[in-house]
Amino acid sequence: MNLTTTQKHNIPVFGDTKYRGKCPSEMAEQVSFLALLRIEFPELAEIAVHIENEGKRSNGLRKQQQGMQKGASDIVIPCSPPILIELKKADHTQSSVKPEQIAYLARSMRLGAFGCVALGAAGAMEAVRHYVATVSPRPR
Numbered sequence: 012m013n014l015t016t017t018q019k020h021n022i023p024v025f026g027d028t029k030y031r032g033k034c035p036s037e038m039a040e041q042v043s044f045l046a047l048l049r050i051e052f053p054e055l056a057e058i059a060v061h062i063e064n065e066g067k068r069s070n071g072l073r074k075q076q077q078g079m080q081k082g083a084s085d086i087v088i089p090c091s092p093p094i095l096i097e098l099k100k101a102d103h104t105q106s107s108v109k110p111e112q113i114a115y116l117a118r119s120m121r122l123g124a125f126g127c128v129a130l131g132a133a134g135a136m137e138a139v140r141h142y143v144a145t146v147s148p149r150p151r
Contacts (some may be wrong), residue, residue, distance in 0.1 A: 020117045021129045025141065026101060026134020034101040034131060041085065041098055043132035052139060059088045062114060082111030084119070084126065086135070093124045094142055101131030 017024050029057040035043070041061065062083045084095040084132035097116060108128060116126040125146050129135035 013108070016101065016110075016113055017128055020113055022116050022120070022132075022139075023125055024103075024130065025138040026103075026130025028103060030130070031102050031104060032060040034105065035063065037085075037098055037100055037106065039136070040100065042130045044098065046141065047136050048131060051136070052143065054084065055088050055094075055139065056092065057092065059086060061086055072076070080115060082109060082113075082115035082117060084112070088139075089123050089147065092146065093119075095119050095126040095138065096128075096135050096138060097128045098135055099128060099130055101133065103130050121122075 014028060034040075044058065045056060048059060061082075062085060081098060083099045086094075086096040088094040088096075095116060097108065099108065099110050116128070120126045125142050127138045129138050
């Protein structure tokens, strides 16, 4: 993953950017993140959704007309402001961020969303904790 691209667009990255080594798949990290979210922030876990936007698309135009957005973030928590997390492997050198994912996050952030790239489940939890402590308008 090219961290300079996220920096160029002022997209924060949560997690240990220096970590190198073996790590679970993005899917496994997502399962772990949602399990941790259910424990620490159950009210957010109840509304968190995964956007199934990967892979080959048949009938791409129809999918786009139905609301599929190229580059949509992996995890969306529709609170106020919404949380958008693009989840990558803990070792960011084993992942890539596509230009459309950066563009989607940047557009969402310009419209007021809290967007970020998270390295692994730990990075995603760090992002949510940061959001709750500094961004969320409601006292916890």
